[in-house]
Structures are given as structure tokens and as C-alpha cells.
Amino acid sequence: MLPLIVVATHAEAERLLDLNARVVVSGVGVVAAALATAKALAEQKSGLVVSAGIGGAYSPSGLLPGDLGLSSEIVQADLGAWDGERFLAFDELGLSILPDSPHTGRFAAWNHAPEVARRTGARLGPMLTLNSVTGSVEAANFLERRFPGALTEGMEGAGIAHAALLAGVPVLEVRGVSNAVGPRDRASWRIPQALAATRRGVAAALEVWKEREG
Template sequence: MTAVSGTVSFEVLVVGVGPAAAAAGTATALATAPYDLVVSAGIGGGFQPAAPPGSLVVADAIVAADLGAETPDGYLPVEALGFGRSVHLPPPDLTAHAAQALDALIAPVLTVSTVTGTADRAAELAARHPRAGAEAMEGFGVAEAAALHAVPVLEIRAISNAVGPRDRAAWRIGDALAALTEGFGKLVPVLNGWGDHG
């Protein structure tokens, strides 16, 4: 996003699937042009019942949910290993205004390298991140690249399916994409205001 004379202009980029591709694509874009904000947006799985299919989630924390180590005593995030970080925090005021405009849930969005496909894995993630609203595969990579360039980041996910056992027949990708498209129309005034004052 670039603010021009009080009006926000956008550039839409497809940066790939997964945190590595998303980080590389975002970093390349940020190295070649000035931006005031990066918005990571797409579809994802929703933690039930808070984020049903067809709803939107705006991240108040972008979490690398599987960046760490498994130990006999349980999972350790990368910070507990003595290096790195596993959480980025979008600007709280922008998050709140975006969620209000989109009628979206404000909650952490988990970035995973492997999509959850079992009830056990869903329960494990929910226990470790009890406020989580959604899981996806790109947000943390985008946020890492944005942080390296000192550019704030926002993540928005439209829910296409429930986090848990894979049930392709229940996926609502069309509904999720429609919700995301409609949501971006409502987001423009928020970004215009934030571009003036953010």
C-alpha cells in the first residue's frame, strides 16, 4: 500500500504458498518499491465455533505456530530455544478499525507449514493458542519480511473450512473468496484514514 495525496493506492502481489515463498516474495517487493503497509490476505481454516466458514478474521497477532522444537515435555517456541521470534503484532488501532469495518473476528492467526488435517492436531493448536481464530500458511513469512523493512503489516483471512479433519466436501472456498472481496471494499476507507494518520 502506498498513500498518495491522501488517497490509498494498492498493488496486489501473489507471493506463493507457504511462509518461505511468502517471505521471499514480500521481501523482493519491499526491496524494489516504497510501501507504507503490507496486507497479507487470503483464505484459511477457522477455529470453531469462533470463526465459521464464510467469516473474516483480522489478526491481532501473527504467529508462527510450528516454528520451534518438540520435546518430551511438549512444544517449545523458537524464543524458548534462545533465538528468533514467533509472533508479530500488527498495529492495534488499524486492527481494531479494520475488524469493525469488516465485521470480523479479532484473533491470532496461526501460520503453519502443514495444514491441519486431524482432530488431534486441531486440539493441540487450540490448547497452545486458545484465542486463535484461524490458521493459514503465509502470514508469518510476510510479517518477517515486512519487519526487516520496518513496514507495518496487517493479516486478514476469509474462512473456507474448519480447522480439523479434512473434509473437502464441506469447504466453502467460493464463499470465502466472496467474503474477502466484499471485505476489501469496506477496508478501503479504513486504509485511507490510516494512511493519513498512521
């Protein structure tokens, strides 16, 4: 069974097509990613699902453009309800993303993620998924307080992780850092370097998977 790599865009896919894996372009966003992953897993079984792409890094992570982050867990960070200025997560609301067991949208990553991080020198930590990209210092600070140790922000990881969970397949998120989370300063983005970092992380994950589980 080949691993499945899910990316949001064709630009992200182009750097990965020569790797020994199936590459699926989902489109942008958590719903598109979940549906594409579920469809791909229904069509062909996989031993590992990798959510891959570029993303922004939270300042306390220490990650800079061109660096690499790997998930210790994948968090659907905006899942909950606002009560005035207070945000209530699913555990506080008593809700679950699953019909028959409690689950708050925090997905455990593949248990060999630490080995991939060791080989690549990547940071390992929580990765956040949001439906809207953060665009202010205040919003970034709020998320950093809610999720201590969060590395990066993307729009697909939790959807891919949800589909992988339902299929019983381990999942890993790999993000090459293109920019800092916060105000949109496109002049500071480093997309080629982020794409190169993403490829490095995915290639190492596939290497570890082949050695340990393939």
C-alpha cells in the same frame, strides 16, 4: 505509496485486482511469501502490507465458512523444537528469528486492525501460520490449547509479516474462512464465500488506511 497485498494464489488475487493497491502472488508457503514480499518492498515502498487469502478456522473462534477474520497478531506457530511429546517454543529455547534482538515469531498487527474489524463485523484475534495444514482433531486441539483465542490457520502470514517487519512497514492478515481446521472434508469447503469475505476485509483495510495513513 500504495498498500501491498500479498496472496498465495491467482484465484485469491483475481478478486482484488480492481482495488487501489499493488497485488503480488507469492506462491504457497511461508518462505515463498516472505521472499515475494521482500522483493516487492525492495522494488517499491508501501505504507501497509496485507497478507490476504482464505483459510481454515479453529472451532473455539466461532467462525464459520464465509466469515471473516483479522489478525491482532500473526504467529509462526510451528517454530520451535519437540522434546518427546512436549513442544518447546522459541522463548523456551532462548532463540530468535532476528540476529540482534529477541523475537519469537509472534508479529504485532497493524494498530488500526480493530477499526477494520468494527467496520466489517470481523473477528479480531491471533492468526496462526504453519508449514503443514492441520488435518486431525487432535492436532487442531493441540494448537487451540497452545494459542488460546486463535482464529485461523494459513501458510503465508508469518512470512509476510517477517518481511514487513524488516522493512519497517505495518502488516495485517485478512482471512476469509473456507472450512474448519481439522480433518479434510472438501465437500464442506465454501471457497467462493471465503473469497468474497477476503475481498470485503481487504477493501475495508484499504479504506481505513487511506483515511488514517494514506
